[in-house]
Amino acid sequence: MNSTANIPDYSLAAERVPVYEPQTLPPARIKALKAEIAAGLKARGAVLIAHYYVDGDVQDLAEESGGCVADSLEMARFGRDHQAQTLVVAGVRFMGETAKILSPHKLVVMPTLEAECSLDLGCVPDEFRAFCEANPDRTVVVYANTSAHVKALSDWVVTSSVALPIVESLDAKGEKILWAPDKHLGRYIQHKTGADMLLWSGACVVHEEFKAQALYDLKGVYPDAGVLVHPESPAAVIDIADVVGSTSQILEAAQTLPNELFIVATDRGLFHKLRQRNPKKRFIEAPTAGDGATCRSCAHCPWMAMNELSCLAELLRDEDKFSANEIAVDPAIGERAMVPLNRMLSFSA
Ligand code: SF4
Numbered sequence: 001m002n003s004t005a006n007i008p009d010y011s012l013a014a015e016r017v018p019v020y021e022p023q024t025l026p027p028a029r030i031k032a033l034k035a036e037i038a039a040g041l042k043a044r045g046a047v048l049i050a051h052y053y054v055d056g057d058v059q060d061l062a063e064e065s066g067g068c069v070a071d072s073l074e075m076a077r078f079g080r081d082h083q084a085q086t087l088v089v090a091g092v093r094f095m096g097e098t099a100k101i102l103s104p105h106k107l108v109v110m111p112t113l114e115a116e117c118s119l120d121l122g123c124v125p126d127e128f129r130a131f132c133e134a135n136p137d138r139t140v141v142v143y144a145n146t147s148a149h150v151k152a153l154s155d156w157v158v159t160s161s162v163a164l165p166i167v168e169s170l171d172a173k174g175e176k177i178l179w180a181p182d183k184h185l186g187r188y189i190q191h192k193t194g195a196d197m198l199l200w201s202g203a204c205v206v207h208e209e210f211k212a213q214a215l216y217d218l219k220g221v222y223p224d225a226g227v228l229v230h231p232e233s234p235a236a237v238i239d240i241a242d243v244v245g246s247t248s249q250i251l252e253a254a255q256t257l258p259n260e261l262f263i264v265a266t267d268r269g270l271f272h273k274l275r276q277r278n279p280k281k282r283f284i285e286a287p288t289a290g291d292g293a294t295c296r297s298c299a300h301c302p303w304m305a306m307n308e309l310s311c312l313a314e315l316l317r318d319e320d321k322f323s324a325n326e327i328a329v330d331p332a333i334g335e336r337a338m339v340p341l342n343r344m345l346s347f348s349a
Helices: 027-044 056-064 072-081 093-102 125-133 148-152 163-172 183-193 212-221 247-256 270-277 309-317 319-324 331-347
Strands: 046-051 068-070 086-090 107-109 139-143 156-158 177-180 197-199 226-229 261-265 282-285
Touching (some): 027 046, 027 309, 046 072, 056 068, 093 148, 125 148, 125 177, 156 163, 156 331, 177 183, 270 282, 309 319
Parallel strands (some): 261 282
8 A cells, every 4th residue: 555645735835935045155254154163162062963955164064073964864873972962953953853852961952943844844743643543553654854743653763764674674574654754755665665655745845846857858968877866856756766865875876886977866965075075976966847946946955055154153152042042852752752763773773
């Protein structure tokens, strides 16, 4: 069974997605802000944990200052295991919440609390609870891109790098699955595993905009290019891929495949690391719907884009903002959500 029948479409309408234009700064200003942020992190005994989709200068700073740049699975693990008692998470809200759930005694702050995720916003806890209660015979597997409340309702949390083997192992035990929130990733996993999955109907506003026909046409122009696709993309786009994988799996494929040119269907932020690690290879963005696409900026998440150097500097400079941007998770919810999160971390250890 693979069905979203009778489930409302929880994809976000374009009006709910912010328009966000990142600042362009001169090199001297970037250098000054990075120095200020590095000093601020040191003064607070904090470590910076950044996602691959945020601004390239923020990614560089995270690595230069002893923090990390990673996918959401490794961000969670890094924050939990690092000795710092203050975690500055540059990403979107569910990533800050996950860090807090796994490290409830640490202080977790984010450059902005406005950085949301369309998958999280499209999976409202009360509606999701009703969905679970209507299907009590199913094992509840939720993607990491969900609120602490939704995680607390689940049996397993997964990221795109471990979703496939975890569902495979549940299917092998004969378990039927209730999956949320990303319908494209859910369909891809159902297709690969043959598992019995009932799907929530959410989508990522960035990956949903990749277009199969335009990708075919581009591949015709560059027949030697390898096509790397994130599984939050629509099925017709996934069908064209040479490799389907999470951000870390896309990075690995770019390094190991012999192609000198790649067309990549994921957020533009990942191109910073792709180019850093493969200076002799070329990377082209997979085509999106262009003007009028839901993601507005096209192939770049407007919420991830909010994590700018200036915002980070202000967070560390301004005591009021630092206090206001602390991530709080209800301890009872956090304790319940920690169970499925730890299952994932143990599975992938
Ligand atoms: S890129 Fe998509 S999945 Fe990632 S944070 Fe943005 S909206 Fe969410």
